[in-house]
Amino acid sequence: MLTYRHAMYAGDIPSLSSILSNPAFVRSFTLRRLPLCRAAFLLRQVLNGLRTGCDISIIAREELETHLKDECTVSVHSCSFKEAGCRFKGPRFALEKHLDESSQQHLSLMCGVVSKQQHQIASLKSALSRLSLNYSGTLIWKISDFAAKMAEAKSKEGMELVSPPFYTSQYGYKLQASLFPNGNGAGEDTHISVYIKILPGEYDALLRWPFAHSVSFTLFDQSTCPEKACNIVESFIPDPTWKNFQRPSREPDSLGFGFPKFVSHEMLKKRHFMKDDTMFIRVKVDPSKIVAV
Ligand SMILES: [Zn+2]
Ligand SMILES: [Zn+2]
Incomplete structure (x- = not known):
């Protein structure tokens, strides 16, 4: 037969x-x-x-x-937890018995899978944030919904907006700008204040300290006619005696360095500094400049 x-x-x-x-x-x-x-x-x-x-x-x-x-x-089947690491193989009846008896083992295999995937997600996230980082030394900071932020700042003392971190070059200093809509220090209640902070960066050990690049802040006039636009620019060269420009510790809490009276609230209403409730501030770091403009 x-x-x-x-x-x-x-x-x-x-x-x-x-x-x-x-x-x-x-x-x-x-x-x-x-x-x-x-x-x-x-x-x-x-x-x-x-x-x-x-x-x-x-x-x-x-x-x-x-x-x-x-x-x-x-016919022989693999365990449905094969991908998680279970090596069992057997005919249908044995597989059903195996599944009934091995829930603890399968659960711990799955826990292993979850923790492995969490590590993968974390390393993908950090790779992604490195890719999206700005290494140009120039930050164009768009601040939208400014009226609401100003209202919040007036009711909440010390309200500060911070920019995305950026690098002065691929292996340079890591910086972050901050802005107080309702002012800080000498500019409180009358001006917007802007500062630059040095954050702990990947290459700090190889860089020169104190930080000595000139930094400029520009508030753009968003006039539709570029030749009539009149931006506001302030810049400084770091004072090497200031502790703000020393190599930052792992947990920086310093205010940074900048202009407490950057632009007055009155001036902000003029020209086209605000358009669609949005302002643009450029922060530019120039390693070659030795004179502030
Ligand atoms: Zn058969
Ligand atoms: Zn199994």
Whole structure:
């Protein structure tokens, strides 16, 4: 009798020629001298379907895949936690038993997967933030919804906006601008104040300290006619005796250095410094300049 174990066609279903050349098949015709009708019956079985090795004896070719996947009692399956590291393999009944008995083991495998993925997410996040960092030495800081921020600053003392951090060059100093809408120190209640802070950066150990580049702040006049625009610019060269320009510690809390009276609230209403409730401030670091402009 023809019997093909699943192992024979677990991958591809065997071709007719390979079945016909199988010694068992040949023997069944030649040695047993099968009557023609029996031989025809067997051939029809081969042509129409395949014998299985489990309790379902004959199955149509087109149903074989579904049978092996969902019904067969002898075909071997991997545990559904294989990707998490479970190495169990077995027939359906054993797999069901394994799943029932191994929930603790599967749970701890999944915990391992989760913590591995958390590490991957963290390293992707830090790679992404490095990619999106500005290394040009020039920050264009867009501050929108300014009226609401000003109102908040008037009711909350010391309210400060901070810019995204940026680098003076690829391996340079890490800086951050800050702005007090309602002023700070000498500019309190009358001016907007702007400052630059030095943040702990990746390359601090290789850089010269104190920080000595000139820094300029520009408030843009957003006039539609560029030749009529009149920006406000203030700049400084760092005073080497100031502790703000020394190498920062890991947790900087310094105010930074800048202009408490950068632009008065009155001036802010003039020209087109504010447009659509938005202002633009450029912070530019120039390593070559030795004179402030
Ligand atoms: Zn089966
Ligand atoms: Zn398992």
